[in-house]
Amino acid sequence: MLNKRQFVGSDPVVWTRNSRGGPGYTDRAVGRVVRTGVGRVTILVFRASDTTWVVRSVGVHELAPAAGADLAQLEELERQDQRPAA
Numbered sequence: 001m002l003n004k005r006q007f008v009g010s011d012p013v014v015w016t017r018n019s020r021g022g023p024g025y026t027d028r029a030v031g032r033v034v035r036t037g038v039g040r041v042t043i044l045v046f047r048a049s050d051t052t053w054v055v056r057s058v059g060v061h062e063l064a065p066a067a068g069a070d071l072a073q074l075e076e077l078e079r080q081d082q083r084p085a086a
Helices: 068-082
Strands: 013-014 028-035 040-047 052-059 063-065
Touching: 013 052, 013 068, 028 068, 052 063
Parallel strands: none
Antiparallel strands: 013 028, 013 063, 028 040, 040 052
């Protein structure tokens, strides 16, 4: 049996970058799944350098389910994003 990671839309994930994907992201960038494809997953991921949400297409092997501190960070970033501007 194959050991596959499967994600579905809106799953909380961590992009374990290993220095891939350009500057501005943390090594464990949190985000949510937007769409899945064959070998690739489109995610909405937080770029810490400019506090922006970015859509990225990454390999499924670069993702892990968000849990614990990563999930708490994602939920807090999403809460902050929903607050009205002062």
